Amino acid sequence: MRRRSWSKPRSPISFERIVNNNLLVPPPLPPATTERVDKWLWSVRLFKTRSLATDACRRENVEINGEPVKPARDVRAGEKVIVRQGLITRTLHVVAIPPSRVGAKQVPAFCDDRTPPDEFEKARVARTQHFLAREKGAGRPTKRERRELEEFLEEPPDR
Numbered sequence: 001m002r003r004r005s006w007s008k009p010r011s012p013i014s015f016e017r018i019v020n021n022n023l024l025v026p027p028p029l030p031p032a033t034t035e036r037v038d039k040w041l042w043s044v045r046l047f048k049t050r051s052l053a054t055d056a057c058r059r060e061n062v063e064i065n066g067e068p069v070k071p072a073r074d075v076r077a078g079e080k081v082i083v084r085q086g087l088i089t090r091t092l093h094v095v096a097i098p099p100s101r102v103g104a105k106q107v108p109a110f111c112d113d114r115t116p117p118d119e120f121e122k123a124r125v126a127r128t129q130h131f132l133a134r135e136k137g138a139g140r141p142t143k144r145e146r147r148e149l150e151e152f153l154e155e156p157p158d159r
Contacts, residue, residue, distance in 0.1 A: 037074070043098045046085070056083065057073075080093055
C-alpha cells in the first residue's frame with residue numbers, strides 16, 4: 001500500500017508540511033497574553049531556575065499589585081511585580097510575556113526595572129561591611145591584610 005506524503009488534517013486546525021521528513025506539525029502559536037508568575041520570573045532572568053522562582057512565590061517574596069501571589073497566578077502586561085531577593089526589593093513593570101526564557105539583552109523588551117537606586121546601594125554597603133568585618137578573636141590584621149584594606153578604602157583619583 002502506497003502512503004501519501006500529505007493528507008488532509010482531521011481537525012479544523014490548519015497544518016503545515018515539513019518537507020525533510022514528511023511530518024505534519026501545527027503552525028506556531030500566537031504570542032501569549034498571560035503566563036504563570038514563576039515562569040515569567042524565570043523567563044526574564046530574575047531567578048536562575050524555575051524552582052527557585054516557585055520557592056520565592058511560596059515564601060511570599062513575590063507580590064503583584066501589592067498582594068502576595070502563589071506560583072500559578074497568571075501575570076499580564078501592565079502589572080507591577082515586587083520581588084524580595086535577599087536585601088534587595090526589586091520593582092518591575094510587566095511590558096510583555098516572553099515565549100520562553102530570553103537572553104539578557106532582550107529582557108528590557110519584556111520588563112521595565114523600576115527598582116530605586118538605594119536598594120542596590122543597600123547590597124553594596126552590606127558587601128563592603130562583610131569585607132571589613134573580622135572574626136572575633138582573629139587578632140590584629142597582618143601587614144598584608146592592612147595594605148589590602150587601605151587599598152580597598154582608598155578613594156579613586158578624580159579625573
